[in-house]
Amino acid sequence: MSDIQTLVAAATSAVNQGRWDQAEAVWAQVLALDPRHPQALYSLGVHAFKRGQLGQALHSLQAAHASAPGDPAVLLAISVVLREQGDDGGELRAIEAALAADPYFLPALLAKAAHLEARGLPKPAAAVYRNALKAAPPEPHWPPALRSQLLLGRACVERHSAELANFLSARTDAGFNALTPSEAERWREAIAIQSGQSQPYRSVSSQQYVPRLPAIPFYERSAFAWVEALEARTEAITAELRAVLDQHQAGFQPYVAYQPGTPLNQWQELNHSKRWSSYFLWNNGQPVTEHLERCPETAKALAAVGLADIAGQCPNAMFSVLAPHTHIPPHHGETNARLVVHLPLIVPDKCTYRVGFEHRRWNVGETLIFDDSIEHEARNDSAELRVVMIFDVWNPLLSPAERGMVKTMSAAMREFQGRA
Incomplete structure (x- = not known):
């Protein structure tokens, strides 16, 4: 040697x-x-x-x-x-x-x-x-x-x-007619951010960022008219969850599933792992018909809410299962145009959630409504499963015209990328 x-x-x-x-x-x-x-x-x-x-x-x-x-x-x-x-x-x-x-x-x-x-x-x-x-x-x-x-x-x-900025400007030009001056300025900044010519300075979104929205970690439940009716269905929803846990384990899939060669950063430990798994009812704007049919009471509850509708992205709705002694590391969501709702269904002790500076505990039947574009993380330090139902709703600070701009820009992005 x-x-x-x-x-x-x-x-x-x-x-x-x-x-x-x-x-x-x-x-x-x-x-x-x-x-x-x-x-x-x-x-x-x-x-x-x-x-x-x-x-x-x-x-x-x-x-x-x-x-x-x-x-x-x-x-x-x-x-x-x-x-x-x-x-x-x-x-x-x-x-x-x-x-x-x-x-x-x-x-x-x-x-x-x-x-x-x-x-x-x-x-x-x-x-x-x-x-x-x-x-x-x-x-x-x-x-x-x-x-x-x-x-x-x-x-x-x-x-x-530059090419993408010009493309998005052309596709969204008509939508500006329905906006107020301050909204129009927000969307000019949105196009610059979406195309990479600028950057967000508040929350962080992996897909579509709406500038000048306040970075509010948790929203008050009382601000949403559907909360009381949803929470009243907690027992029925939990019964359907327990049924699929017992009878349809094949429907649960790892939430994190990156392909080989993808930089994983904080996701390496959870990539393709059922330690954090999901039973999708809606996935990237598409209903999962078989799962919805297995959970009719849950489907009715979601239909009564009025989910965020961004083609190719929302709605998403799922039962999210976090295994014992599992940590979801700090991360940011896809867009601050929507808020994420948690309806806790099975919550043992030693389970905590953080959005930005604020730490919360899940309480069964009590919704948490938050902006997931703000850094957030979850922990299950117990010896049992933690399960919450998760779904998307519109950020209430966006006007109907701005919701239209979200959809238009999202569609334009898909059209642009489809030409690649």
Whole structure:
């Protein structure tokens, strides 16, 4: 082992001094001692690529990948060789594999964005470039080798933002006629925020942000006429919940379900986990007919509320199950155009909820109505299941005309993204 370490140090030193022939000879010695040495295989693959020997380079790099399957740099090098061989599909698969190994690997994010842009897909490219810019350090600390790519990425993102802003302005222009001057100013800011030309300065929304709405963590139950009737149905709704818990476990699915290669941040522990699961009655604006038929009293209760209606996004309604000793980490919701309602159904001790600064306890049959665009988190520190019914209602501070603007902008976003 000491001989190999000595040779690796010698090869690295030779590379640093630009003595490529000497480095390659030393790497060959390493490989003679350890035919599966990943660094030697990778380096010899790079040397072969520099000489234009693509077949030999690919063979060495694939062997390096077999020895070190989790190394994204090896996969990215394979993608470069495949690109030179004209294998577009293979190139993209190798890049995706590198990102599955490390979703924050900046060179692979830039490579994927460049691949998409070169193939006439500027909108998906801009989305990946945006992720790359988020993953990159602050600009003064950009790696010199990646600076030019990051500058190109930023320009692509800016072009995309300007195009989207113009598109949304055109699609929503007629809606401005129904707005007051202050509402119109809010929606001009909304378009700038939606297109990435500005940023929200209060709550944080992952899809659609309505500026200048006050960031109110919890709303008073008395402000909503339907609350009393809904709470009166708590026992009937709970009975239907218990029935599906007993008889239809297959209907519950993990609430967090990101695909491989997606940067997970705080969701890694709960991704594809039934520790936080949902039994959807409505999902992204679509009714789940089988589930609604199993829960007719719950369906009647929801119909009497008047759910938020944003095509492709709302209504959502579900039984949300949090397993014992499970923590939903701090996060933000999709839009402050809607509020989220919790009707607690099964609540053991040691269950708490936070929205912004405020901490609340769930009490069975007593609704919590809150703005989920404000950072929030939940805890079940008990040894039992905690279950609440969750659904969306309109933010009451939006006028009917503004609700129309929410729907119009949401539809325009889906239309725009559908052209990608």
